[in-house]
Amino acid sequence: MYLTREDEAALSRDDPYGRAFATIVKVGESLGASRLLDVETVHVSGVSYQTIGDAGVEFLRDLARSGARFKTFATVNPMGMELDGDDTPVDESFKTKQIEIMRSLIDMGASAWFTCAPYDVLRTPPGTIHAWGESNAIAYINSVRDAISEKLPGPFTILSAITGKVPAFGLYIPENRLPKVIIKVNGKVSQAKAGVIGKMIGEFAGDRIPYVIINNMPERGLKALLSSFATYSPNPFMIIEGINPNWRSYKDKGDMEESFTINENDVKLAPTPEYDALFIGCPHADLEEVMHVIKLIEEKGFPHLSKPLLISTSRFVKSYLSPSLISRLKGSNVHIITDTCPIVSPFLRNRGLLNVATPSSKSVYYMPRLVNVRAMPCDVEDCIGELM
């Protein structure tokens, strides 16, 4: 691997920075990277005690105590509970471990956003390089902004935050970003169907970058499509015609060898059996998504829903809602949750909510696997309607 004079100097340091640098170089060499790149931002995943366990707590504690400090601006993914609020109960031992994770990250210099949709706040312009570890967020900035990040493991993002570097491999190389298959989606696509389509595209494209033509889908469908695609595909990148700012250039340069058409009628959502709660916000809901729900409830005069509706979102989005609106929503059995989500926290089981309906295909995939809760796809409009 080609190393600059500054890289060589960093490698010779016997401190946390030097050791993190040496690890990045070793990993880069094993990936065949020709050089290191500077990153503008880092997004750290693997922040919940539910997902990283005691080994993760110790790793972060040791690193923070050794004096490791972040050189690059770094945000962090949702953790296993809310910092305040009573909607996400966890036991004391979980809470203690989670707070220790949070402290270690903050001591190292992380910006404690605790959201998986940092792109709702960060601009990430086209061509800028990032080291992110949350697949939905990586798919979003690659596909919607044409900013650049590979799908990086959580511990690796910590090393990138310390050094400000990432090896030039995979999607960091322009030739690896060219589309190889073309996919056309016909018809009007709802949010839940967008998630199913993301799965279909991921399974069809495999490790090839897809060029996708999809014209009739709401903004919240875009997040559902990309998060599901990034769950089922090794590639966190698709080029969406009319959305990616450089789609024309990708279309001209791409070598699309195969095509696949999906018709709206081919996409069927299984009938939703009995469920205990409705969940929205995987990825974390943006303001538009929250407002959409508020409008549906408001139109019916804020009725008390027969089952709880949980919305996970960021503190930024919640800060736009007045305390009186939040408590009015609570009165309607609609709960705005921040800092966490039901897939990286044990709170659903702790509340006895074991069957959940959701428009998110990513949740449908992960909820049974990570927290042993059954999840079923459902469009928000349909499911809310049933609860009024």
Ligand code: F3S
């Ligand atoms: Fe975010 Fe949790 Fe889904 S971290 S993408 S809401 S699994």
